[in-house]
Amino acid sequence: MPYEILEHEADAGVRGIGGSLEEAFCEAARAMFSLMVDLEAVRPEREVPVRVEAETLEVLFVSWLGELLALRDLEGMVFSRFEARIKGTDGRWMLEGKAYGEPLDPARHRPAVEVKAATYYGVKVGKDDGRYIAQCVVDL
Amino acid sequence: MEVRKLNDYEWEIPRSGDMLVPGRIYASEAILKPLIEHKGHEWNALEQVRNVASLPGIVKAAIAMPDVHPGYGFPIGGVGAFDPDDGVVAMGGVGFDINCGVRVLVTPLHRDDIEAKKEEVADKLFHHIPAGLGSEGELRLSVEGIDEVLRKGAYFALERGYGLPEDLEYTEEGGRMEGADPAAVSLKAKQRQFKQVGTLGSGNHYLEVQYVEEIRDEKAAAAYGIEVDQVLVAIHCGSRALGHQIGQDYLKDLEKASRKYGIPIRERELVCAPIKSPEGQRYLAAVFAGINCAFANRQVLAHLVREVLCPLYGLKPSDIRTLYDVGHNNVKFERHRVNGEEKEVLVHRKGSTRAFGPGRPENPPKYREVGHPIFVGGTMGTSSYILRGTEIGMQKVFGSGVHGAGRAMSRAQAKRKWRGEKIIQDLRGKGIIVRAHSYAGAAEEAPLAYKDVDLVVEAAVGARLNAVVAKVRPLVCIKG
Numbered sequence: 001m002p003y004e005i006l007e008h009e010a011d012a013g014v015r016g017i018g019g020s021l022e023e024a025f026c027e028a029a030r031a032m033f034s035l036m037v038d039l040e041a042v043r044p045e046r047e048v049p050v051r052v053e054a055e056t057l058e059v060l061f062v063s064w065l066g067e068l069l070a071l072r073d074l075e076g077m078v079f080s081r082f083e084a085r086i087k088g089t090d091g092r093w094m095l096e097g098k099a100y101g102e103p104l105d106p107a108r109h110r111p112a113v114e115v116k117a118a119t120y121y122g123v124k125v126g127k128d129d130g131r132y133i134a135q136c137v138v139d140l
Numbered sequence: 141m142e143v144r145k146l147n148d149y150e151w152e153i154p155r156s157g158d159m160l161v162p163g164r165i166y167a168s169e170a171i172l173k174p175l176i177e178h179k180g181h182e183w184n185a186l187e188q189v190r191n192v193a194s195l196p197g198i199v200k201a202a203i204a205m206p207d208v209h210p211g212y213g214f215p216i217g218g219v220g221a222f223d224p225d226d227g228v229v230a231m232g233g234v235g236f237d238i239n240c241g242v243r244v245l246v247t248p249l250h251r252d253d254i255e256a257k258k259e260e261v262a263d264k265l266f267h268h269i270p271a272g273l274g275s276e277g278e279l280r281l282s283v284e285g286i287d288e289v290l291r292k293g294a295y296f297a298l299e300r301g302y303g304l305p306e307d308l309e310y311t312e313e314g315g316r317m318e319g320a321d322p323a324a325v326s327l328k329a330k331q332r333q334f335k336q337v338g339t340l341g342s343g344n345h346y347l348e349v350q351y352v353e354e355i356r357d358e359k360a361a362a363a364y365g366i367e368v369d370q371v372l373v374a375i376h377c378g379s380r381a382l383g384h385q386i387g388q389d390y391l392k393d394l395e396k397a398s399r400k401y402g403i404p405i406r407e408r409e410l411v412c413a414p415i416k417s418p419e420g421q422r423y424l425a426a427v428f429a430g431i432n433c434a435f436a437n438r439q440v441l442a443h444l445v446r447e448v449l450c451p452l453y454g455l456k457p458s459d460i461r462t463l464y465d466v467g468h469n470n471v472k473f474e475r476h477r478v479n480g481e482e483k484e485v486l487v488h489r490k491g492s493t494r495a496f497g498p499g500r501p502e503n504p505p506k507y508r509e510v511g512h513p514i515f516v517g518g519t520m521g522t523s524s525y526i527l528r529g530t531e532i533g534m535q536k537v538f539g540s541g542v543h544g545a546g547r548a549m550s551r552a553q554a555k556r557k558w559r560g561e562k563i564i565q566d567l568r569g570k571g572i573i574v575r576a577h578s579y580a581g582a583a584e585e586a587p588l589a590y591k592d593v594d595l596v597v598e599a600a601v602g603a604r605l606n607a608v609v610a611k612v613r614p615l616v617c618i619k620g
Contacts (some may be wrong), residue, residue: 005552007550007552007553008550008551008552009209009210009547009550010209010210010216010546010547010550011551012550012551012552036273037273059392063388063392066388069384070328070332070381070385070388072274073331073332073336073381074328074331074332076274076276076335078274104273104274106272106273106274106577110578110579110580111272111273111274111342111577111578111581112273112578112580112581112584113273113342113343113551113578113580113581113584114272114273114274114341114342114343114620116236116237116343116384117236117384117387117388118388119212119236119408119409120391120408120409121212121408121409123408139212139235139236139237139384140343140551
């Protein structure tokens with residue numbers, strides 16, 4: 001599976017794995033939404049633009065997840081597909097992307113727990129064993 | 141790391157390295173042992189106590205209460221007080237759910253009254269209380285409306301017709317935190333809250349109809365006006381998305397501030413700013429606004445409970461009164477005795493409630509002689525407790541209390557181990573009706589996924605920080 005949920009005492013860790021940094025970011029976002037809803041049931045019908053900037057890749061990653069949580073509340077939507085383009089160098093990173101999903105439908109999406117925030121706990125972004133990973137703990 | 145035993149319920153991490161004060165852990169051996177064994181792990185509560193003890197301006201000790209477990213920056217169950225001149229305000233000492241807390245309502249009902257209509261009570265509460273992922277409250281607010289929430293707290297809800305004036309008298313800070321500044325809260329935080337005022341949330345948040353099983357302190361129980369078999373309603377929730385966004389926003393701002401003021405960042409969530417700095421002042425003004433948001437939430441939810449129970453039992457709204465409303469993720473300026481001298485300090489309580497003992501002027505007049513009540517949440521299937529603060533608690537832990545059991549098992553493990561439907565069915569066999577918006581959520585909240593709340597209470601009482609007033613049991617539980 002290109003994403004994993006990591007064991008954690010009180011909350012949960014999300015890890016995205018991919019052939020590129022972008023893929024790892026997107027898979028981690030899927031991991032986070034898989035904690036909240038049945039991903040398979042979420043139709044990627046509507047797209048919402050996402051844009052975040054940060055000084056480091058780790059901050060960029062946590063901000064990306066945080067921004068998606070904000071969009072969940074602002075748009076009343078849940079997302080199952082993501083696109084991201086990451087540009088920059090250390091000191092200034094930028095992510096431009098899209099989140100695809102639909103308005104939350106509790107009957108179909110079978111909501112579980114609500115993620116409150118993405119944290120810097122256990123944050124790791126980069127190349128690992130020939131593939132890219134992006135991970136952190138999320139507060140539930 | 142050295143952990144020295146002082147007595148059965150008190151342990152010390154002696155000062156070493158960068159620590160400015162010692163660490164003090166109030167726990168039994170049964171609680172402490174797993175934490176010590178956890179040493180060396182990435183996620184370590186004792187290491188977090190040490191990190192807090194190294195923050196500038198900390199006074200007396202970095203404190204861990206008996207429900208201590210690893211948190212973000214501060215441990216959960218962490219208390220840290222700082223000198224207002226030299227000290228810092230730290231994001232990890234408050235967390236992402238600002239003023240998450242518990243309000244308990246006292247009804248004139250007897251346990252048997254609920255038993256007679258238990259399913260109906262459960263259904264009606266479940267339908268009337270917005271809870272779970274994506275739920276929306278009945279208030280639809282604009283930025284101006286949210287600004288009012290942030291300035292006025294529970295008073296905002298009262299003005300809009302939610303609840304009774306006397307509720308505020310029995311809410312910490314009178315339900316309205318001074319010093320809140322809506323301008324310190326981002327537009328995004330406000331927008332996320334437009335539809336969330338008066339919603340319960342999910343995860344470990346709940347609304348529970350309970351009965352008093354046992355009274356252990358007659359004098360305090362008389363002051364609180366509770367007796368055996370009386371029905372209470374506990375509401376556990378916080379500042380919802382607004383609080384979460386304040387946390388996210390200030391994590392970045394305070395990281396910059398830590399670097400600017402040359403404060404080492406020992407953990408990413410332990411970022412901070414000097415209290416007197418513009419960054420520190422701004423964060424405090426935002427947190428105080430978040431505190432008000434949580435007060436308003438619980439005030440609205442209390443009203444919704446009255447809307448369900450009053451017609452069902454022929455009660456007037458004033459027949460259901462607020463016992464107390466107290467938060468457990470907070471930072472506040474308070475007066476305490478430090479090294480023999482009474483002074484103002486900034487007290488952080490992360491996963492710990494304020495528990496002011498007898499005589500404190502902040503307590504409502506009726507509770508002044510015994511101390512105000514604090515609420516220790518159990519699980520869906522176990523007891524909860526009503527405790528009170530003590531004089532020793534005032535001296536040793538800045539008048540703080542325990543707040544809950546803490547998880548024993550990860551959510552993923554719990555979901556693998558149990559099915560939500562089965563958990564709910566088993567609890568029904570024990571006379572507890574659970575209505576959950578999510579079966580997966582119910583499995584994650586399975587009673588056995590939590591530590592034994594009795595152990596936590598035993599240690600708090602053993603250390604004489606808190607005293608037990610009553611033990612309560614659930615009858616109906618609404619989960620997000």
